[in-house]
Amino acid sequence: MVKTLGIERISKSRVSDMAKNLDGAVEAFRSRPLDAGPYTYVWIDALTQKVREAGRIANVAALVATGVNAQGSREILGLELVTSEDGAGWTAFCRGLVARGLSGVRLVVSDAHPGLKDAIASTLPGASWQRCRTHFLRNLLTKVPKSAGPFVATVVRSIFAQPDADAVWAQFHRVRDQLQERFPAAAEMLEEAGPDILAFTAFPFAHWKQIWSNNPQERLNKEIRRRTDVVGIFPDRSSVIRLVGMVLAEQHDEWQVVRRYMSAESLVKARLEVIDGEAVEEVRGELVAAS
Numbered sequence: 001m002v003k004t005l006g007i008e009r010i011s012k013s014r015v016s017d018m019a020k021n022l023d024g025a026v027e028a029f030r031s032r033p034l035d036a037g038p039y040t041y042v043w044i045d046a047l048t049q050k051v052r053e054a055g056r057i058a059n060v061a062a063l064v065a066t067g068v069n070a071q072g073s074r075e076i077l078g079l080e081l082v083t084s085e086d087g088a089g090w091t092a093f094c095r096g097l098v099a100r101g102l103s104g105v106r107l108v109v110s111d112a113h114p115g116l117k118d119a120i121a122s123t124l125p126g127a128s129w130q131r132c133r134t135h136f137l138r139n140l141l142t143k144v145p146k147s148a149g150p151f152v153a154t155v156v157r158s159i160f161a162q163p164d165a166d167a168v169w170a171q172f173h174r175v176r177d178q179l180q181e182r183f184p185a186a187a188e189m190l191e192e193a194g195p196d197i198l199a200f201t202a203f204p205f206a207h208w209k210q211i212w213s214n215n216p217q218e219r220l221n222k223e224i225r226r227r228t229d230v231v232g233i234f235p236d237r238s239s240v241i242r243l244v245g246m247v248l249a250e251q252h253d254e255w256q257v258v259r260r261y262m263s264a265e266s267l268v269k270a271r272l273e274v275i276d277g278e279a280v281e282e283v284r285g286e287l288v289a290a291s
Helices: 011-032 087-099 116-123 133-141 144-162 165-182 184-197 205-211 214-232 237-255 263-271 280-291
Strands: 039-055 058-070 076-080 107-110 128-131
Touching: 011 076, 011 237, 039 205, 039 214, 039 237, 058 214, 058 237, 076 237, 087 116, 087 133, 116 128, 128 133, 128 184, 133 144, 133 184, 144 165, 165 184, 205 214, 205 263, 214 237
Parallel strands: 039 107, 107 128
Antiparallel strands: 039 058, 058 076
């Protein structure tokens, strides 16, 4: 990078000073208040990175959360590095987001990370969990012979190609019954996962393609991996935070100047569809403000 700027040589102290400046910028980004809520939808994922620790190479998990703010723009909500993807790590990550102001979450979209579903329930009351349909389908196909994979994938995808929630659930039950005849293990897995892979049906149809999988997060992950693969093995954890944090900060800034991901009005309507009681009046106020 330095050579592309026309600088042939740079001292170690200068590199250290540059790293410190980057660390300050990343820390300010990671700890900023989340004050653009409510964040109706949140996507969470983890990426494994290799780090040298105590004379050996260890795997650590970079936890990343994104969301859609009240105005319909996407935001990078948080980045944290943990030793392993367990319940304690996910709970601490979610609590940190809440402490910084994360509020109004109605749906969290993710893969089936161990402990994450419980962390969502304990830290984000009122939020549902949407299991990524893409990753679920990959897992489901391990329950059937390889030759039957294309057929099973096609019939399962038909569940999501319906015009409304009632039709989705009706097709879900038909597909489950169809699989039961030839692939009972797959049918059982589908039955158990039903409420999690179809949580999106409680929200507006216009949002379904954006919230029924973790694909929006996967595109971000590819950009992170494009940068981190060049490094391979990081010298320490702070270097992971530095590089991944700058990539995320760059993406966050880009999202603020592109077309909104969802309309503010549709987000308020989404919140109206999944709540009841006293909270309805509060959200109706949001609808008036958005319009």
